[in-house]
Amino acid sequence: MRFLAPGWLALLAAVAALVVAYVVVQRRRGRYAVRFAALPLLERVLPRGPGWRRHVPAVAFLVTVAGMVLALSRPVVEVQVPRERATVIVAVDVSASMGAEDVAPTRSNAAVAAARTFVDELPDTFNVGLVLFSGSTALTVPPTVDHAAVHAAFDGVTMGSGTAIGDAVLTALDGIRALDDQAATDPPPARIVLLSDGANTTGSPISAAAAAAAAAATPVSTIAFGTPEGTATVGGSTMPVPADIPALAALAADSGGQAYQAETGEELQEVYTDIGSSIGYRAEEREVTSAVLAGALLAALAAAAGSLAWFARLP
Structure with a gap:
């Protein structure tokens, strides 16, 4: 007080x-x-x-x-009041390692299911976008209040090779920037929620992406999920695919976001609920x-x- x-x-x-x-x-x-x-x-x-x-x-x-x-x-x-608007970009890793089954039924399926629920729970006035990334990145759905478009995009997810976490963050920032240019007088607050289970193997360094997000005042909340013993079958060969928890934690910390770890589908859902709560409210003095x-x-x-x-x- x-x-x-x-x-x-x-x-x-x-x-x-x-x-x-x-x-x-x-x-x-x-x-x-x-x-x-x-x-x-x-x-x-x-x-x-x-x-x-x-x-x-x-x-x-x-x-x-x-x-x-x-x-x-x-x-x-200071009281917590609902936000009336915001922009949220969900960035989902669709690299081959996401096919690991240590999070049932697979990491990818668990991530997509939780992301759908997360989008459903966001206020209708929020702009929501989707970035899918593996070795390359794409702004599959630019930020929009048409949340059904994000759901439809999840139906066409295909797996790829490589993991470009840094590029995924930069692509999400480009999508947010384009939306802000349309509302330059008063752009809404923005957040990136990134799911990944592996190290950055290609593209821009994670540190550069974190610096860009911090400069844009856009926190990146990361979710590292999977277990240290997780394995995936790629090209007929089974290989270990542990989550790179320190790298994702550093990305969150350096950008002003929060780092989470979920090793099961239930934990992943709890993480999304927590993120949704922090995005959906802001502190205000009355x-x-x-x-x-x-x-x-x-x-x-x-x-x-x-x-x-x-x-x-x-x-």
Whole structure:
């Protein structure tokens, strides 16, 4: 929480002084009573006092004053509000190693299934694009609010050789840039979500792609999935295809995104849900002066009600 007019907070010192004064007065009242009568005599002559109830109106009054001071200071808090628009490019590795079956039924099938669900859960106002890459990259679907077009593109996925992760990021950035040029006055926030299970074997270095994404203020969230023991059959030969987790983590960190690791289809779905949540909301400051004033008013009403009920008078 912060305050738009923090100078008024100095009045809280006066509230603290009232608290001290109240405590001092209560102690003096106790001393005066003892000075003029013996304790056993007081217990027989005086009726039973209100006890803790006599402090309730005073406490409520002090809360009221403190609330009014806070309201004058115009407090603001940070809240999460839904984004009304954004651009998300999903980049999916379709290299031969994605045929490994350590993530059932295969890495590729699990990735596509989770990507479909992810796109379905994004708000209709989001622009969504699709980059498919192996040794070469293609902006298969430019960013569009027609999410059905992305679904249709997944139906025609074919596997290739090589893995050009750096080029995939640069291709996604080109797609985002083209869309931003059409809305140059106020381009929407953008994010790239990249799935891959292998090292960058061709094309631009990952470090160069990360630097370009950071310069464009477009975080890249990476998902490394598969197991270290994963194998794939390519050209009749079986070869190990472990996920290059450090490389993908570096891409995410250097671009300002988040790195995830999913070794099963269930974990992959959880990752997409997490990414969708972070894209779908943004932090926004809101002034809560009216709420603080309402609390102060309730405290004042409590002080009045307590005083009338217990002492038949207003404080």
